[in-house]
Structure formats: structure tokens, C-alpha cells
Amino acid sequence: MKPLTAQQIGVLCTIARHAGDTVMDVYRRDFAVWEKKDASPLTEADLRADSIIRMGLEAAFPGVFILSEESASTVSADTDTDPFFLVDPLDGTREFLGRNGEFTVNIALVHQGRPLAGVVFAPALDQMFWAWVGHGAWKQAGVSTATSLQVAPYDRTRPLRIIGSRSHSVETVANWLAGLPEPHAFATAGSSLKFCLIAQGKADMYPRFGPTSQWDTAAAQCILEESGGMVVDTTAKPLVYGLNQPILNPHFFGIGDKSLGSLVRT
Numbered sequence: 001m002k003p004l005t006a007q008q009i010g011v012l013c014t015i016a017r018h019a020g021d022t023v024m025d026v027y028r029r030d031f032a033v034w035e036k037k038d039a040s041p042l043t044e045a046d047l048r049a050d051s052i053i054r055m056g057l058e059a060a061f062p063g064v065f066i067l068s069e070e071s072a073s074t075v076s077a078d079t080d081t082d083p084f085f086l087v088d089p090l091d092g093t094r095e096f097l098g099r100n101g102e103f104t105v106n107i108a109l110v111h112q113g114r115p116l117a118g119v120v121f122a123p124a125l126d127q128m129f130w131a132w133v134g135h136g137a138w139k140q141a142g143v144s145t146a147t148s149l150q151v152a153p154y155d156r157t158r159p160l161r162i163i164g165s166r167s168h169s170v171e172t173v174a175n176w177l178a179g180l181p182e183p184h185a186f187a188t189a190g191s192s193l194k195f196c197l198i199a200q201g202k203a204d205m206y207p208r209f210g211p212t213s214q215w216d217t218a219a220a221q222c223i224l225e226e227s228g229g230m231v232v233d234t235t236a237k238p239l240v241y242g243l244n245q246p247i248l249n250p251h252f253f254g255i256g257d258k259s260l261g262s263l264v265r266t
Contacts, residue, residue: 001083004109004117004132008060012119013130015056016105019049020123023090023105027124033097041093046070049089049105057085057107064109067243069215081243083111088215091120092191095166101125102166102190108218113240118222120192129196131226137199149227151256152201160184160260163194163203165210172209180263195220198256199227205263206254213248214241220254229256236264 026045034042050070057066065081069088085107090096092103101124109117117132129149131137137149154160160180164173166188177186189197195217197203218241221231231239233250253264 001111003134006135009117009119009130009132009135011056011060012107012109012117013121013128015053015060016107016119016121017123017128018056019052019089019105020121022048022052023096023103024123027096027099041097042070043090043093043096045096046090046093050087053087053089053105053107057087061085065243067215069213083109083116084243086110086115086215086218086241088192088213088219091216092193095190100166100190102193104191104193106192106215106219108215108222108241110218110241113242113245114238115218115222115225115241118219120196120219120223122191122193122196127196129199129220129223131223133222133226135226137223137227139196139200149199149223150201151198151224151228152204154204154257154260156182161202161204162186163197163206164188165194165208166190173207176207176209176265179265182263192216192220195224195231195254198229198254199224201256204256205260208253209251211248212252214245217249217252224254224256228258229254230258230261231255232261232264234264236261 023045031044065084088106091106095102105121107119108115120129126142128140138146140146160182194206231254233252
């Protein structure tokens with residue numbers, strides 16, 4: 001496929017912002033909550049944002065398949081369309097329900113197993129993150145000028161900054177932390193913002209031993225990789241995406257300074 005242009009990346013950011021505005025419309029008032037088959041919550045914001053993203057992508061990128069969290073059941077075992085979009089219209093629904101602001105809209109373009117472009121918009125924080133392969137990773141807060149992102153080097157003169165899930169803490173993470181050879185500090189954050197904190201140099205590693213799906217990670221993986229970091233499974237291989245791949249990701253690590261890859265283990 002042809003490389004994406006800056007104009008096309010701008011279109012993706014605009015679509016994410018429109019979806020985020022709709023999410024905030026729901027966020028500011030009372031809303032109903034349903035339970036999906038996997039017992040995860042679903043709100044009006046998920047559905048409305050999904051519709052906006054789908055309409056925007058279909059208009060701007062006609063013919064490109066869209067796999068969204070809210071349409072995953074439409075994918076059959078023999079579906080194999082490439083490239084395709086991976087969409088999470090509301091990543092961090094539990095954060096949305098808790099009204100802590102740490103939820104995002106995620107849009108990724110995937111080709112041959114890897115995310116070529118990623119947009120992560122945190123509407124409650126008014127922070128937009130985006131990246132596309134070969135062009136770096138970027139952040140814009142409000143109407144400020146966009147700034148490039150770069151992971152922080154780790155030189156062992158400070159504690160290792162570990163970021164974990166706010167809503168999905170598991171015992172395995174505690175066991176992994178207990179085995180670290182380096183002094184460390186642990187904090188939590190919601191949604192794809194954990195990857196974005198590493199991309200900004202504000203955290204060093206994100207271990208994830210709980211369940212995630214392709215749409216949870218693809219956009220943020222592109223942002224972290226283009227800022228100099230990596231996202232790998234417990235065998236140190238990059239996460240792979242595809243309509244013929246399992247929807248659920250393996251356990252993984254988001255890493256800033258690549259020298260920290262030596263800490264990858266279960």
C-alpha cells in the first residue's frame with residue numbers, strides 16, 4: 001500500500017476528535033450501562049463513538065476493512081483483508097464509568113501484521129497522540145503546538161518507573177515487580193495512556209499480564225515504537241495484528257529504553 005500522507009493522518013486525528021467529543025457529551029450526563037457477553041461494560045458513548053469513527057473512515061478510506069471492538073463478532077475465521085483499521089471507540093470504559101478522565105479513542109491502520117499509523121485521543125484531557133511509521137510520534141495538548149515524543153533513556157541513577165493498569169491489576173504483576181533487580185516506583189493509569197506516558201518519557205515499562213485485545217494496543221504500539229520504544233510479548237517478539245490472528249493479545253511489555261528488554265519475563 002502507499003505510505004500515508006500527513007493530510008491523511010490529520011483526517012484520522014479529526015475523526016478521533018469528533019468521536020471524543022461525542023464521548024464527552026455522554027460523559028457529562030447520566031447514561032445507561034449494559035453488560036456484554038464477556039461481562040465487560042458497554043455504554044451509549046461506545047456505540048455513538050463507534051458509529052462516528054466508522055462513518056468517517058468509510059468516507060476517507062473507502063474499501064478499507066474496519067475491525068472495531070463493537071463489531072468484532074462480524075469477523076469470520078476466513079476474513080483476511082489487508083490493510084485494515086483497528087478501532088476502540090472507548091478504551092477504558094471502566095475509567096469512563098469512574099469519571100477519572102483516563103479513557104481514550106484509539107484508531108490504528110494495520111498492514112502485514114504491524115501498525116503503520118496510530119491515533120490515541122484522550123478527550124477528557126484534551127490530549128491527542130499520533131504516529132505513523134517513519135515520521136515519529138507526536139502529541140498536541142489543547143490548541144498548543146504539536147511536540148515530538150521520545151522515550152527516556154534509563155541509566156540506573158533513578159528508580160525504574162513502572163506503569164500498570166488502574167482497573168486490571170493482577171497478582172502476576174506484583175510477582176514480577178518483586179523479582180526486579182532494579183529499584184523501582186510503581187504507578188497506575190488507564191487505557192492506552194500507559195503507552196503514551198512511556199512515549200513521553202514519563203514512565204519506563206508497562207507489564208501487562210491480563211487480557212487485552214488487538215484494538216486495545218495497536219494504535220498505542222505505533223506511537224510507542226515511533227518514539228523509540230517497543231511492545232513485545234514475553235518471548236521478546238513484537239505483537240502481531242491481523243484478522244486471521246487471535247483477537248486476544250498475548251501477555252506483553254511496553255518498553256521505553258530498549259535496553260530494558262532484558263527484564264522481559266513472566
